[in-house]
Amino acid sequence: MVSKKETIKLILSNVKGYRKATTLSIIFILLEAVAECIIPFMMSKLLNALSSYALSGQDFDLMINELIIYGSILLGLAVVSFIGGVMAGRYSAKAGCGFAKNLRESLFTKTTKFSFTNIDKFSSSSLITRQTFDIFNIQQSFIMITRIGVRSPIMFIFSFIMSIIIAPNLSPIILAIIIPLVLIPSAIIIKICTKRFMVLFDLYDEINEKVEENVRGIRVVKTYAREDFEKEKFEKESLKMAKGFRFVEQLLSATNPIIQTIMYISMCSILFIGSTIIINNSEYDAINDVITFHSLNIGDISSLITYCAQVLSGLMMLSMILFFLIMSLPSIKRVGEVLVEKPTIESDVDGLKEIKNGDIEFKNVNFKYDINADKFALKNVNLKINSGETIGIIGGTGSSKTTLINLISRFYDTTEGEVLVGDENVKNYDLVSLRDAISVVLQKNILFSGTILENLRWGNKEASLEEVKKACEIAQASTFIEQFKDGYEHKIEQGGTNVSGGQRQRLCIARALLKKPKVLVLDDSTSAVDTKTDAYIRKGLKEYLPSVTKIIIAQRINSVIDADRIIVMDKGMIVGIGTHEELLKSNDIYQEVYSIQSKIGGAK
Numbered sequence: 001m002v003s004k005k006e007t008i009k010l011i012l013s014n015v016k017g018y019r020k021a022t023t024l025s026i027i028f029i030l031l032e033a034v035a036e037c038i039i040p041f042m043m044s045k046l047l048n049a050l051s052s053y054a055l056s057g058q059d060f061d062l063m064i065n066e067l068i069i070y071g072s073i074l075l076g077l078a079v080v081s082f083i084g085g086v087m088a089g090r091y092s093a094k095a096g097c098g099f100a101k102n103l104r105e106s107l108f109t110k111t112t113k114f115s116f117t118n119i120d121k122f123s124s125s126s127l128i129t130r131q132t133f134d135i136f137n138i139q140q141s142f143i144m145i146t147r148i149g150v151r152s153p154i155m156f157i158f159s160f161i162m163s164i165i166i167a168p169n170l171s172p173i174i175l176a177i178i179i180p181l182v183l184i185p186s187a188i189i190i191k192i193c194t195k196r197f198m199v200l201f202d203l204y205d206e207i208n209e210k211v212e213e214n215v216r217g218i219r220v221v222k223t224y225a226r227e228d229f230e231k232e233k234f235e236k237e238s239l240k241m242a243k244g245f246r247f248v249e250q251l252l253s254a255t256n257p258i259i260q261t262i263m264y265i266s267m268c269s270i271l272f273i274g275s276t277i278i279i280n281n282s283e284y285d286a287i288n289d290v291i292t293f294h295s296l297n298i299g300d301i302s303s304l305i306t307y308c309a310q311v312l313s314g315l316m317m318l319s320m321i322l323f324f325l326i327m328s329l330p331s332i333k334r335v336g337e338v339l340v341e342k343p344t345i346e347s348d349v350d351g352l353k354e355i356k357n358g359d360i361e362f363k364n365v366n367f368k369y370d371i372n373a374d375k376f377a378l379k380n381v382n383l384k385i386n387s388g389e390t391i392g393i394i395g396g397t398g399s400s401k402t403t404l405i406n407l408i409s410r411f412y413d414t415t416e417g418e419v420l421v422g423d424e425n426v427k428n429y430d431l432v433s434l435r436d437a438i439s440v441v442l443q444k445n446i447l448f449s450g451t452i453l454e455n456l457r458w459g460n461k462e463a464s465l466e467e468v469k470k471a472c473e474i475a476q477a478s479t480f481i482e483q484f485k486d487g488y489e490h491k492i493e494q495g496g497t498n499v500s501g502g503q504r505q506r507l508c509i510a511r512a513l514l515k516k517p518k519v520l521v522l523d524d525s526t527s528a529v530d531t532k533t534d535a536y537i538r539k540g541l542k543e544y545l546p547s548v549t550k551i552i553i554a555q556r557i558n559s560v561i562d563a564d565r566i567i568v569m570d571k572g573m574i575v576g577i578g579t580h581e582e583l584l585k586s587n588d589i590y591q592e593v594y595s596i597q598s599k600i601g602g603a604k
Helices: 004-015 019-056 060-112 116-121 124-166 171-216 218-223 227-280 298-340 401-408 431-437 452-456 465-474 478-483 501-513 531-544 580-586 588-599
Strands: 282-285 290-293 360-367 378-385 390-395 416-421 438-441 519-523 549-553 565-570 573-578
Touching (some): 004 060, 019 298, 060 124, 060 298, 124 171, 124 298, 227 298, 360 401, 378 401, 378 573, 390 401, 390 588, 401 416, 401 519, 452 501, 465 478, 465 501, 465 531, 501 519, 501 531, 531 549, 565 580, 565 588, 573 580, 573 588, 580 588
Parallel strands (some): 390 549, 390 565, 438 519, 519 549
Antiparallel strands (some): 360 378, 360 416, 565 573
């Protein structure tokens, strides 16, 4: 278990490349804050000088000189404050956006290294939320800390000290009253909002999951005309989130009026008490026609009001920073969970780079997806497949056919026993080399936005056009590709939605063939094509890839009927191995499937 401190340290390591911008941002913020803190003090000096000259009737030219001197200083401080603020904003934005960019890249890179077990731990909707909303929260907190987090403490401390220096008898009393009035309601509001945000972040995951589910299954939704039903479900979740955020926003919106009210009360108090002190402690000198102030001057009251306002403003900003930090803590935790997650499957640094042949062997294999699960998904699997063999796998839904072949490519590791490819344990191979030698066409065929040629070259980016065409010919894809006006340059939409399911399957098979694998796995990958095309694909694989080990998972017996051997699976176990004829004589499950499919025309 990684501590919160280590998680924050890991996240902040992504500032790399933007440390200079962060440092410059802090320097310019300090410059701005110091200038703003000095301005009220210089203003009080100017007002005191002007009031003294006005009341004493001294030389007007001297007063003008004082005005020019103090005015120039104030103008200079204003320019310094302006430059500091502009430059701080520029470097802060650069550092904050760069930090978020690095963090997104780190999160995405880490996700790509995950095994299927790691992916199963985090839902796709949750990973999307962490990549977007959570990182945005962290970015905002980072900018707040580097700007307001540096500025507000300086403003608070400096203003507090200056107010005590100016009015040592008055300011401590006022500040002792108004500071608790600001801190107590702010603390209560922050505490309540923090609990609410913890719940709202989980709701974000749920809403993202519903959106993703509906977008992926939009055809099913429309087929069953369930748009209104899905809309009502989404509205309930959306309303729940809206109520949660409304409550938080209402609480937060109450903070500003509270602070403003306290600020105006404190200003009125300072004016009233300060004026009373001035009147009661002033003395008129009739001989010299001047008024002498013994404790406070008019300029002192003006600067005291300003410094008290800055103290309150600093407190308000500190409370807001605290709020943002607390709001971002769940995001930091959620992003940190992904960053500290260790891939359950890692490539051996000194792993074997070459797979000598397509031999596959399962030795006493048991497997469960969760180590704490009660039952094994695969039990007592012992199997030897020779290089170049064509193996068919038949079994009902949930019989763990896909689970079996996932162990070959090491998408998962066995719980017990071992899997060998090319007479070597798959754990001894470099992962990239292993998966390059094993082409898997998954149940869910995915194509990416781009041309057909670009999609096919995912299998081999160096493949020539002739090689691409040959692979498409074997996969029975060349016929429909040539019917497109732009042929292999035809644009594929995201997910391959502008081609049929059968066309998508054939393109994915061609893509897998371009890898020139030692082992080819077709996981129910011809389910959307007609039996005639299916037969042509199997014929092409047999003729053109005689040395490649071919594993065909299918629901139709016709798809595996001419395999060298057929494996029958049930409840995670191999319950039969043999040719079509042998299994028809010896295996009850195979006989039943064959009988059912024969009656409906699915097997001959």
